[in-house]
Amino acid sequence: MIWSVASKLVTNLADSAKKKGADGDNILKKTFGLSSEGIPIGREDEPVGYVRWKAQNNDASSQGVLKDGADGELRWREYLWTGPATIDECDWGAVRWRFYSNGLVCFDARMSNTSGTLDYGDIQGHRIELREKNGLLLGVWIAGFFVRRSLPQRGFASSFVDEHEPLKIHFSDIDDSHLGAWVCL
Numbered sequence: 001m002i003w004s005v006a007s008k009l010v011t012n013l014a015d016s017a018k019k020k021g022a023d024g025d026n027i028l029k030k031t032f033g034l035s036s037e038g039i040p041i042g043r044e045d046e047p048v049g050y051v052r053w054k055a056q057n058n059d060a061s062s063q064g065v066l067k068d069g070a071d072g073e074l075r076w077r078e079y080l081w082t083g084p085a086t087i088d089e090c091d092w093g094a095v096r097w098r099f100y101s102n103g104l105v106c107f108d109a110r111m112s113n114t115s116g117t118l119d120y121g122d123i124q125g126h127r128i129e130l131r132e133k134n135g136l137l138l139g140v141w142i143a144g145f146f147v148r149r150s151l152p153q154r155g156f157a158s159s160f161v162d163e164h165e166p167l168k169i170h171f172s173d174i175d176d177s178h179l180g181a182w183v184c185l
Contacts, residue, residue, distance in 0.1 A: 039123060039125050039142055039143060039144030039145075039183075039185075040143075040158075040160075041105065041107055041141070041142070041143035041158040041159065041160050042141065042142065042143075042160065042162075043139050043140065043141050043142075043162055043164060044127070044139075044140040044141070044142055050181070050183050050185070051185075052087050052088060052090070052183070052184040052185070053087065053181045053182060053183045053184070054085060054087055054181065054182050055179055055180065055181035055182075056081070056179070056180065057177050057178065057179055057180070058079040058080055058081055058177060058178050058180055059080055059081055059082045059083065060079075060080040060082060061077065061078060061079050061080065061176045061177070061178075062077075062078050062080075063075065063076060063077045063078070064076055066100075073101070074100060074101060074102060075100070075101040075171065075172075076098055076099065076100045076101070077098070077099050077171075077174055078096060078097070078098040078099075079096070079097045079098075079128065079178055079180070080094065080095070080096050081094065081095040081096075081126070081180055081182075082094050085182045087182060087184045088184060089113055089114045089115045089116070089119075089122065089149070089184075090111070090113055090122055090124045090147070090182070090184035091111065091112045091113065091114065091153065092109055092110065092111050092124070092126070092182050093109070093110030093111070093153050094109070094110055095107075095108075095109040095110075095126045095180065095182070096108050096109070097126075097128050097141070097180070099130065099167065099171075099174070101168065101171045102161070102168070103161050103162045103163055103164065103167060103168055104159060104160075104161050104162075105141055105159060105160055105161075105162050106157070106158075106159040107126070107141075107143040107157065107158050107159065108155060108156065108157035108158075109125075109126055109143075109155070109156055109157075110153050110154065110155050110156075111124050111145070111147045111153065111154070111156055112147065112151060112152060112153040112154070113147040113148065113149045113150075113151070114149065114150070115149035115150075116149075119149065120148060120149060121146055121147050121148040121149045122146070122147060122184050122185060123144050123145070123146055123147075123183075123184070123185040124144055124145060124147045124182075124183070124184050124185075125142060125143050125144020125145065125182075125183045125185075126142070126143060126144070126180055126181065126182055126183065127140060127141065127142035127143075127180065127181050127183060128140070128141050128142075128178055128179070128180045128181075129178060129179045129180075130167070130174060130178055131174070131175050131178060132170055132173045132174060132175060133173055133174075133175045134173075136170070138164075138166045138167055138170055138174070139162075139164055139166065139167060141162075142183070143158050144183060144185070145158075
């Protein structure tokens, strides 16, 4: 009988600790407005003090034209980070950003998460600092998703139209190499 009571007590304490850990994690994510939706793709208006991040220049870039008709040409530029990256329990495969001359911005990444039993996952994403060839910063874009723990690496994608005039005006002057950062919240 003593073992039975002790076993139930330990089980209840463990469940309580899991709940407190999950609640604390959820409160933190909700405080920053992240909850389980992730970081909506968009342009950053001010610097953010990310605690867990790692940056490097893109591995590859390409460009092309989708249409050349009465409306003019629709040009695109793409930036890839091909190698795997890891920050604590957050893992990434390939990351791709594509910018179009009409303001469309597309993002996709392969991500997985190995969080422990008290954490259901993390907000994972990527940010890019887009610059002209002369170094002028045109903007900083970020996208992120809530990645649940223990899932195999899978694709996450998002896009939006940004009416950011500097991107449209200086599109042909965008550099081939850009600093990108993997972000884990």
